[in-house]
Amino acid sequence: MKTADIYGGIIGILIGAYAIWEGSRMPTDVVMKIGPSFFPNILAGFLILFSVILLINALKGRSKGTVEPMRLSDKGVQRGLITLAATIVFCVVLEPLGFIPTAIIFLVFMMLVMGKRSALAMVIAPPLVTLSIWLIFEKVLYLSLPPGVLVDIL
Amino acid sequence: MEFNWELMLSSYAAVFTPSILFMICIGTTAGIVIGALPGLTATMGVALLVPLTFGRPPLESLSMLMGIYCGAMYGGAISAILIRTPGTPAAAATVMEGYPMAKRGEAGRAMAMALFASFFGGIVGALIMTFASPFISNVALEFGPVEYFGLAIFGLSVIISISGRSMIKGMMSAFFGLLISAIGFDPISGFPRFTFGMVEMMEGPPFIPTLIGLFAVSEVFSEVQKTGVVQQVKAKLDQYLPSWKDIKYCFRELCRSSIIGTVIGAIPGAGGDIAAFISYGEAKRASKNPERYGHGEIEGLAASECANNSCSGGAMIPLLSLGVPGDAVTAVLLGAFVIQGLQPGPMLYKEHIDIVYQIFASMMLAQFAMQFIGMAGIQLFARVIMVDRAILTPSIFVLSMVGAFAMRSNIFDVYTTLAFGILGYVMTRYDYPLSPILLALILGPMAEANLRRAMVISAGDPSILVSRPIAVGLMALAVISLVLSIRGHRKVEARMAEMEKQFEKVIQE
Numbered sequence: 001m002k003t004a005d006i007y008g009g010i011i012g013i014l015i016g017a018y019a020i021w022e023g024s025r026m027p028t029d030v031v032m033k034i035g036p037s038f039f040p041n042i043l044a045g046f047l048i049l050f051s052v053i054l055l056i057n058a059l060k061g062r063s064k065g066t067v068e069p070m071r072l073s074d075k076g077v078q079r080g081l082i083t084l085a086a087t088i089v090f091c092v093v094l095e096p097l098g099f100i101p102t103a104i105i106f107l108v109f110m111m112l113v114m115g116k117r118s119a120l121a122m123v124i125a126p127p128l129v130t131l132s133i134w135l136i137f138e139k140v141l142y143l144s145l146p147p148g149v150l151v152d153i154l
Numbered sequence: 155m156e157f158n159w160e161l162m163l164s165s166y167a168a169v170f171t172p173s174i175l176f177m178i179c180i181g182t183t184a185g186i187v188i189g190a191l192p193g194l195t196a197t198m199g200v201a202l203l204v205p206l207t208f209g210r211p212p213l214e215s216l217s218m219l220m221g222i223y224c225g226a227m228y229g230g231a232i233s234a235i236l237i238r239t240p241g242t243p244a245a246a247a248t249v250m251e252g253y254p255m256a257k258r259g260e261a262g263r264a265m266a267m268a269l270f271a272s273f274f275g276g277i278v279g280a281l282i283m284t285f286a287s288p289f290i291s292n293v294a295l296e297f298g299p300v301e302y303f304g305l306a307i308f309g310l311s312v313i314i315s316i317s318g319r320s321m322i323k324g325m326m327s328a329f330f331g332l333l334i335s336a337i338g339f340d341p342i343s344g345f346p347r348f349t350f351g352m353v354e355m356m357e358g359p360p361f362i363p364t365l366i367g368l369f370a371v372s373e374v375f376s377e378v379q380k381t382g383v384v385q386q387v388k389a390k391l392d393q394y395l396p397s398w399k400d401i402k403y404c405f406r407e408l409c410r411s412s413i414i415g416t417v418i419g420a421i422p423g424a425g426g427d428i429a430a431f432i433s434y435g436e437a438k439r440a441s442k443n444p445e446r447y448g449h450g451e452i453e454g455l456a457a458s459e460c461a462n463n464s465c466s467g468g469a470m471i472p473l474l475s476l477g478v479p480g481d482a483v484t485a486v487l488l489g490a491f492v493i494q495g496l497q498p499g500p501m502l503y504k505e506h507i508d509i510v511y512q513i514f515a516s517m518m519l520a521q522f523a524m525q526f527i528g529m530a531g532i533q534l535f536a537r538v539i540m541v542d543r544a545i546l547t548p549s550i551f552v553l554s555m556v557g558a559f560a561m562r563s564n565i566f567d568v569y570t571t572l573a574f575g576i577l578g579y580v581m582t583r584y585d586y587p588l589s590p591i592l593l594a595l596i597l598g599p600m601a602e603a604n605l606r607r608a609m610v611i612s613a614g615d616p617s618i619l620v621s622r623p624i625a626v627g628l629m630a631l632a633v634i635s636l637v638l639s640i641r642g643h644r645k646v647e648a649r650m651a652e653m654e655k656q657f658e659k660v661i662q663e
Binding site for chain 2: 046095146
């Protein structure tokens with residue numbers, strides 16, 4: 001956890017420093033003395049303070065807990081990274097391709113990633129899940145989902 | 155504000171309609187299923203299903219969410235008992251007694267007691283909520299900006315002090331969450347802050363997509379990394395209600411734990427997991443047979459289950475009467491209230507008193523629904539645990555994204571959900587608690603807006619902050635709770651570590 005805490009502390013300090021820098025460019029309120037930067041500056045100050053404490057503790061070897069290191073050779077980590085890429089692609093293509101095709105392709109792909117090999121499950125589950133969600137949102141709740149390429153059919 | 159019996163009766167009549175009862179039953183069933191599935195928490199369940207309430211009438215929506223909340227709190231016990239994996243964090247204490255009982259061949263007895271204890275705790279919590287909230291809101295009606303600022307500071311101090319294993323990381327989470335809450339228009343001058351020039355950020359990060367990301371999508375990322383062989387449930391479940399002897403044996407603990415659970419629930423920031431562990435610890439301390447604990451003592455199981463369900467009633471008290479959520483689930487519920495055009499807090503009692511009493515009624519009925527549905531579907535819920543993760547996990551992601559998109563039909567919300575999902579996963583992995591962020595998102599604007607409002611009233615004189623006795627009292631409480639928690643943190647940490655050790659022991663056995 002030591003290295004992770006060092007990184008965590010540095011990120012905390014950077015976020016706090018950014019907030020203070022951004023705050024310095026905000027206008028000050030002449031009437032009430034405290035303007036829009038007053039509250040964020042206090043919060044950023046505290047975030048930096050606790051980040052520094054975390055950093056010092058980590059450097060002194062007083063970090064608590066353990067964390068399993070992320071190794072690229074680990075199957076779980078590989079699945080995690082593939083999932084991350086798949087979720088980003090899902091978000092990017094959701095609007096142009098439309099909800100139904102995107103969700104079906106995503107579900108089939110993720111089932112494969114998670115080790116599902118049954119052809120029958122692949123054929124039945126993704127369309128069933130997708131259509132159920134689509135029906136609930138579109139037909140029961142009247143909330144529209146991106147139609148995408150199926151715009152003329154739906 | 156006097157307690158209005160007449161309104162209470164008419165509210166029960168309003169809730170006793172087929173459509174509302176149907177929504178309560180749907181919510182409770184969904185809640186039990188979500189709770190029973192390890193990795194799916196009550197917070198996640200409510201966050202995932204809030205989008206299903208868009209466009210529905212307030213009472214229908216809120217009744218369903220109450221059902222999910224109550225059902226999920228009990229559902230966690232099912233997997234805790236049958237496969238020694240707590241379905242929700244609140245059921246971690248249940249594993250310690252429930253699983254050894256199942257191993258002894260008493261799964262049916264343990265399940266029946268878990269359900270009854272949940273029902274008992276839920277009823278006590280709902281009763282205390284019904285009678286306490288109106289009086290607290292009455293006091294809160296006198297609140298001005300200074301008191302609200304004091305209240306927000308008190309809420310934040312408690313959240314910071316009790317969240318997570320590492321206090322420093324809890325503090326960092328809370329201040330990070332408060333900074334996120336500062337994104338968007340400044341509440342007084344309207345100056346846009348930290349928006350990176352994006353129009354979508356002007357109103358701050360959208361609440362529902364943020365919490366769906368933090369609590370549902372982050373869980374998807376950690377679930378896909380696990381290689382889980384689905385555990386098969388072979389236990390015989392032949393008991394629906396605990397025996398009279400068991401009820402009599404556990405009655406004292408049921409009463410005590412339901413009170414402890416409600417009180418802990420009412421403290422902002424403390425949720426069902428803390429309530430269950432503290433009640434379990436207290437039950438063990440007061441027991442005549444403490445040596446039986448950890449080996450399948452039904453009294454410990456009853457204490458833990460009773461506390462985590464009574465906690466839900468307790469957590470609703472500050473939400474309804476002060477507008478400050480008692481735990482992470484009620485923070486999500488607050489979002490659902492706002493979507494329905496209702497702002498929880500003392501004004502809710504003035505403007506929508508009918509809705510408040512109907513919520514009391516639906517919370518109470520949700521407990522009965524949980525008991526009946528729990529009994530009727532016990533065999534089915536035990537099977538739910540065996541559902542294939544390769545289908546469930548990606549489906550949760552799709553549902554999360556659809557839920558985030560549906561409210562405003564805005565693709566920006568989908569990206570927000572994903573970003574907070576990744577953030578939530580990284581934070582959980584490195585032991586930074588997520589609940590403080592959620593609560594900070596609510597309490598941050600409340601603290602800032604009221605502080606600035608007070609300063610407008612006093613023309614910039616800060617002495618206004620100490621001019622009202624209730625505000626001074628609340629701020630003093632905030633300081634006391636911070637000092638006490640810093641001093642007592644090690645003690646609590648040691649106790650929690652001891653509990654976790656016991657928990658690990660049971661798991662390994």
